[in-house]
Amino acid sequence: MKSNFSKWLKKSYIAILLLIIYVPLVFTVIWSFANESAKGNIVPNPDSWGFQNYLTLFTDNEFLNSLLNTLIIVLFVTPISVSIATITCYAVWNNKKSFETVNQGLSKISMVNPEIITGISLTLLFASTWLAIGLDMGFFTIILSHISFCTPYAIITIYPRMQKFKKNLIDASKDLGYSGIKTFFNIVIPYLMPSIVGAIALVVVMSFDDFIITNLVRGRVNTVSTEMYLMTKGIKAWAVSFASILIIIFIIFISIKSFILYRKNKKQKDKQISKMFKIKGIGNEKNI
Amino acid sequence: MKKIFNKLINTNSKKYWIIGLIVAIILVPIILLSVSLTVNKRDFVLANYQSYISPSVEKKLAKEYGLSFDSFETVENAKKLLSSNTADIVATTSYELVNWYNDGLIQKLDWSKFNIGIDSAADALNLFTDSVQTILQNFDIDGDGNKDNLLEYGIPYFIQDFIFAYRGSEITELTNAQNWSQAIEVISNHDRFKPDSKPKLIAVDDARTMYSIPSAMEKNGDINPHKNETIESLSNTLYKLSDSINKLGNNAIKFNADANAVLNDLATNNVNGAFLFNGDALYASYGGDDEIVINDDDFHIVKPNDALVALDLFVFNKNMTNDNLNKAYQVISELCLNFNDSNPEDTMVYENFDYVNYTCTLQSLYEYVKSNYFDNQVQEQIFEISNVNSNSLEVSIDNITKSNLSFAWINFKNKLH
Numbered sequence: 105m106k107s108n109f110s111k112w113l114k115k116s117y118i119a120i121l122l123l124i125i126y127v128p129l130v131f132t133v134i135w136s137f138a139n140e141s142a143k144g145n146i147v148p149n150p151d152s153w154g155f156q157n158y159l160t161l162f163t164d165n166e167f168l169n170s171l172l173n174t175l176i177i178v179l180f181v182t183p184i185s186v187s188i189a190t191i192t193c194y195a196v197w198n199n200k201k202s203f204e205t206v207n208q209g210l211s212k213i214s215m216v217n218p219e220i221i222t223g224i225s226l227t228l229l230f231a232s233t234w235l236a237i238g239l240d241m242g243f244f245t246i247i248l249s250h251i252s253f254c255t256p257y258a259i260i261t262i263y264p265r266m267q268k269f270k271k272n273l274i275d276a277s278k279d280l281g282y283s284g285i286k287t288f289f290n291i292v293i294p295y296l297m298p299s300i301v302g303a304i305a306l307v308v309v310m311s312f313d314d315f316i317i318t319n320l321v322r323g324r325v326n327t328v329s330t331e332m333y334l335m336t337k338g339i340k341a342w343a344v345s346f347a348s349i350l351i352i353i354f355i356i357f358i359s360i361k362s363f364i365l366y367r368k369n370k371k372q373k374d375k376q377i378s379k380m381f382k383i384k385g386i387g388n389e390k391n392i
Numbered sequence: 393m394k395k396i397f398n399k400l401i402n403t404n405s406k407k408y409w410i411i412g413l414i415v416a417i418i419l420v421p422i423i424l425l426s427v428s429l430t431v432n433k434r435d436f437v438l439a440n441y442q443s444y445i446s447p448s449v450e451k452k453l454a455k456e457y458g459l460s461f462d463s464f465e466t467v468e469n470a471k472k473l474l475s476s477n478t479a480d481i482v483a484t485t486s487y488e489l490v491n492w493y494n495d496g497l498i499q500k501l502d503w504s505k506f507n508i509g510i511d512s513a514a515d516a517l518n519l520f521t522d523s524v525q526t527i528l529q530n531f532d533i534d535g536d537g538n539k540d541n542l543l544e545y546g547i548p549y550f551i552q553d554f555i556f557a558y559r560g561s562e563i564t565e566l567t568n569a570q571n572w573s574q575a576i577e578v579i580s581n582h583d584r585f586k587p588d589s590k591p592k593l594i595a596v597d598d599a600r601t602m603y604s605i606p607s608a609m610e611k612n613g614d615i616n617p618h619k620n621e622t623i624e625s626l627s628n629t630l631y632k633l634s635d636s637i638n639k640l641g642n643n644a645i646k647f648n649a650d651a652n653a654v655l656n657d658l659a660t661n662n663v664n665g666a667f668l669f670n671g672d673a674l675y676a677s678y679g680g681d682d683e684i685v686i687n688d689d690d691f692h693i694v695k696p697n698d699a700l701v702a703l704d705l706f707v708f709n710k711n712m713t714n715d716n717l718n719k720a721y722q723v724i725s726e727l728c729l730n731f732n733d734s735n736p737e738d739t740m741v742y743e744n745f746d747y748v749n750y751t752c753t754l755q756s757l758y759e760y761v762k763s764n765y766f767d768n769q770v771q772e773q774i775f776e777i778s779n780v781n782s783n784s785l786e787v788s789i790d791n792i793t794k795s796n797l798s799f800a801w802i803n804f805k806n807k808l809h
Contacts, residue, residue, distance in 0.1 A: 141681035142747075143443055145652060149682050165454060166461060169434075180424060240477060243427050285409060324434040324478050326462065334463045337443040338652035338681065 129351050136341075136348035145338030157345040167331065167342055174312060174327040177243065181250040181311045186303050188251070189258030193266040194292055208263075211256035222253055223317040230321060241323030249321045250311045257310060258303040265299040434460040436716050438723070439470060439479035443652075444550075444704075446747035449727065449740050457719045471497070480712045481720050486527055486703045487788045489546050493533050498545050498707040505721040508729050513543035519729065523780040524548050524753045527703045530782050546705030547724050548753035550671070553777050553784075554601055554700040557658060557673040557693045558665040559686075560584055571696045573609045580636035584664050587644045593637070594657050595667035597647035599801035600786070600794075602667065604700040606632040613698035613783040617793050626793075626800035634807040642809040656680040669702075670695075671750030674774045688768045701777060701784045703753070731757045751777050 136157055138150035161167060196207045214222070226249045230241060269292065277287040293300070315329040322330060332343050438445075438453075439462040453459040462479055464470045467488045473479040474497045484492065492498045504511045510519065517525050528548070533540040556575055558566070563582060569575035579585055585592050595602055604615035606629050617626055637644050646663075648654050651672050658666040658673075659680030666676070670693075677691045706728065708720055731741045731754055745752050745761065752758050766772045789797075 141683070143652070143675070143681065144447065145681050147656075147681040151683070165451070169460075176427060180427070184420070244424050247424055322478075323476065324437055324460075324462075326434070326460075334442060334465065337650060338656075 132344060133348045133351055136345045138341075140341035141338075143338060144340050144342070146341050146344050157341040158349075161342050161345045164342055166326070167328075167346070170326045170328050170331045171346075173243070173325050174329070177246055177250060177327065178308055178311045180247045181254060182304055182307045184247075185251050185254040185258050185307045186262075186300060188255050189262050189303060190293070190296065190300060192255075192259055193262045193296075194288065196263070197266045197269065207259070211259045214253065214256040215260065219253070219314075219316040223249075223320040226252065226317060227320045241321050242325045245321040245323065246318055246325060246327075249317050250314065253314075253317060254307045254310050258307055261303040261306055262296060262299040265296055269295055436460065436719060437462050437479045438481040438706075439464055439473045440483040441704075444483065444748060445727075446744045449744045449747070452740065453723055453727070457723055459719075459723060471495075474498070474707075474709055477709065477711050480709045480716050481706050481723065482709065483549060483704055484546070484707055485786065486531060486542060486546075486705065487786050489542060489705055489707055490531050490533050491788050492707060493545055494535070497710055499710040499712070500544055501547070501708065502721075503543070505718070506725040506729055507721075508725060513541045516543050517541065519755060520548055520753050521551075521755050521758050521777075523701070523777045524551055524703060526780045527551070527701065527785060530785055542705065546707050547728050549704045549706055549728055550748060550750035551701065551703045551753050551777055552669040552671050552750050553695065553702070554604060554667070555670050555673060555693050555695050555774075556665060556667055557676065557691065557774075558584070559658065559661050559690055559692075560664060561689060562692050566694050567692060569694055569696060571608065571613070571698045572605050575694050575696050576605065576609065576633065576636045579665065580639045585644070586640045587642065590662075591643050591646040592664040593640075593645040593666070594654050594663045595645060595647055596651055596654055596669075597649040599797050600789075601700060602633070602801075603630060603797060604786075605667070606630055608696070608698035608700075608783075609633075613781070615698070615700050615784060616787050617789055617797060619790060619793060621793055621796060623796045623799045623803070626797050627803040630800055630804035631807055634804050638807075638809050645808065647805070652681070656682070659684055659686065669750075670774050670777070671748070674749050674771060677771055677774060688770060691770055693770065693774050695773070698784060700786065701780050702786060729754065731760075733757075733760045736760055751775055 135146055137153045137155065138146055139152045139154055139156050140160075141147050192207065196203050226245075230245050234241065234245060273291055273295075274287055277291050278284075282290065313329055315333040318327055319330050319333070328346070335343060436458055437460045442463040442465075445461070450459075450461055454461075462473060464473060467483075467485050470479075470482050470484060471488070471492065474482050474492065475495075489498070501513065503513055503516050508519075510516045517528060520528065528542040529539055531540060531542055532538060533542070533545065556566075556579070563578065563584070566575060566578045566582070569578060579593075603617065603626070607615050607617065609632055610629050617629075648657075651668060654666055654668050655672040655676040657663045658668070659676040659678075660682060666673070668676075673693060677686060679686055706724055708717065712720065726740045727744060728741060731739050733756055736742045736757075741752075741754065741757055742760075745757060752761060761775065762772060766775065
C-alpha cells in the first residue's frame with residue numbers, strides 16, 4: 105500500500121502543487137458572481153449571485169479611466185524597454201568580458217533593490233528636475249519610471265539566450281555581404297525572438313501590476329493597480345470581477361497556445377514517422 | 393511599411409540609421425509628453441478616504457463638475473496629495489488641518505461663495521451641531537494663543553466617536569459605564585468576552601486610536617500622548633489596557649487594520665465585542681456586508697464620556713486654479729451644506745449620508761435623521777454624539793512621538809497573552 109501511495113504521489117505531486125497555486129484563482133472567478141454588498145464589497149455569504157458586478161464594472165468611469173491609463177502606459181513602456189534591453193544584450197555580448205560582468209551586476213542591483221527605494225529615488229529625481237520646471241507628475245514620469253525598472257528584467261530575460269549565440273554566425277553573415285544592421289535584424293533578432301517574447305510578457309505584467317513606484321510618481325493619473333491597492337475597507341466587487349476577467353483571458357490564451365503547440369508537435373511527429381517508414385521501405389503509412 | 397523597413401535594414405549606409413536614431417530620440421519624448429498632457433486629464437480631483445462618499449453621488453459630481461476622485465489610506469498620506477498638487481479638495485481631520493495651515497498648503501474660505509446665504513465663518517457655525525461647534529472652536533490655527541474657527545479653512549463632513557459595541561443581552565453595568573475605566577473594568581471581568589477557541593473581542597489595529605482608551609483611563613480623560621513622550625512611558629500607558637485584557641485569558645483580543653473586517657466580525661457574531669468608530673458600529677447593527685438580521689436586544693453600545701471624537705473636514709488646495717476653486721465651492725455646497733428637509737431625499741447631502749452612515753455635522757440634517765431615519769433606539773444612540781470636550785479631541789503630535797507610539801504599540805501587542 106505504501107508503494108502504491110508513493111507511486112501515486114510521484115505521478116501526481118506536480119498536479120497537487122499546481123492545484124494549490126490555482127485554487128485561489130478558481131475561488132476568485134466563483135466569487136466574482138456573488139452580488140456586492142451595500143458598500144460595494146464582496147461578502148462571504150452573498151444572498152444572490154449573478155452578472156451584476158460585471159455590468160457595473162464597465163459602467164464605472166473611474167475604473168475605465170484607470171484601465172485606459174494603464175494600457176497606455178504598458179503600450180509605451182513595453183517596446184521601449186524591450187528595445188533597449190535587446191540592443192544592450194547584443195552590445196554587451198559583442199564586447200569585452202568586463203562589460204558583461206558590469207552589466208549583469210548593474211541589472212541585478214536594480215532588481216534586488218527594494219521598490220520603495222527605487223520609487224523614492226525617482227520621486228527625488230523628478231522633484232528636482234521635472235517639477236522644478238513647473239510641470240506636474242503624470243504619464244511622462246510614470247512611463248520613464250517603468251522603463252527604468254522594467255529594462256533590467258528584460259535584460260536578464262534576453263541575455264541568457266544571447267550568451268548561447270555563436271559568433272561565427274555573425275562572421276558568416278558578414279562574409280555573405282550583410283552589414284552589421286542587416287545581420288542584427290535578420291540573424292540576431294530572429295534567434296532572440298523567443299526570449300524577446302518572454303521579455304515582452306514579463307514587462308507587460310510588471311508594468312501593469314506595479315503600485316509602489318507608480319503611486320509615488322503618478323501625480324493625478326490613476327491606474328488599475330493604484331485603484332486596487334488603495335482598497336482599505338473590504339475587497340471591492342469590481343476588483344474581483346476585473347481579476348476574474350484577467351484570469352479567464354489568460355487561461356483561454358494559454359489553452360489556445362498549448363493546443364496550437366500540441367497540433368504543431370503532432371504534425372511534426374507524424375511527418376517524422378511517415379518519413380521513417382518511407383526510408384525503411386515498409387510501405388505507406390495508411391497500411392499501419 | 394515593410395518595404396521601408398527592409399530598405400532600412402538592407403542599406404549599407406550608416407547615415408540613415410544615425411538620422412533615424414536622432415529623430416526617434418526627439419520624437420519619442422515629444423509623443424510621451426503630449427500623451428501626458430492630453431490623455432485622460434484629471435483636472436479637478438477630490439481626495440477622500442475609501443468608501444467615504446456615495447458612488448452615486450460621485451457619479452453625479454463627476455457628470456456635473458468633471459470631478460475625479462482619489463483615495464488615501466491615512467490622513468498623513470493625504471498631505472502628499474496636497475503638496476504635490478494631485479488633489480484640489482482633500483478630506484482631513486481637525487488637528488491635521490492646523491498642520492496643513494502651518495505648512496501653507498490650504499487656502500482660506502470665502503463662505504459667501506457657497507451661496508447658502510452665509511457670508512462668514514462665524515455665521516456658519518450655527519449651521520452645525522453643538523458637538524461640531526465645540527470642536528471647530530477648540531483649535532489655535534495660527535499659533536497666537538487664541539482659539540480660532542476651523543470654518544475659516546475647512547468645511548465639516550462627518551463626525552465620529554470611538555466606542556465599544558457588543559452582542560448578546562444587555563450588560564447593565566457596561567451600558568451604565570460613564571468612562572473607559574468603568575467600561576474596561578466590566579469588559580475584562582465578564583464571561584461573555586472570555587475567549588473559547590478564538591478571541592471574543594476585536595479592535596481596529598490603529599495605535600493612536602487605541603491609545604486613547606488607556607490614556608483616558610490614566611490621565612483623567614486626556615486621550616493624547618504628551619510631546620516627546622518616551623516609548624517606555626507610552627508603553628506603560630498601553631499596558632493598563634493589556635493588563636485588563638489579559639484577565640480574560642490567552643488570545644482574548646484580535647486586531648484588524650480593516651475597519652470593514654472589524655464591523656463584519658461583530659455583525660456575524662464571530663466576536664462578542666468590538667472597539668470601533670460609531671459609523672462602523674451602525675453599519676454592523678444593520679448586519680454588515682452580509683445584511684444579517686440582528687434583533688434589537690442583541691446589539692448594544694457603550695459610549696464613555698471620555699471617548700475619542702474625530703471631526704473630518706474638507707479643505708481646499710492653496711494652489712487650485714480659479715476655475716477649479718469656483719467649482720469646488722459648488723461641489724462642497726452640494727455635498728456638505730445644501731440640505732432641504734422638505735425634500736430631503738432629493739439632496740446630495742442626504743443621499744451621501746444614506747450611504748456613508750456616519751454622524752452628520754449639519755444641524756438640520758442631524759435633526760431630520762434622528763427623527764426619521766432609524767428603526768430602533770440603539771441605532772439612534774450610535775448615531776448621536778453629544779459628549780465633546782477638549783480632552784476627547786485628538787491633537788497633532790510630532791513625528792518622534794508618532795514613532796515612539798508605533799514602538800509602544802508593538803510592546804503592547806507583545807504583552808498581550
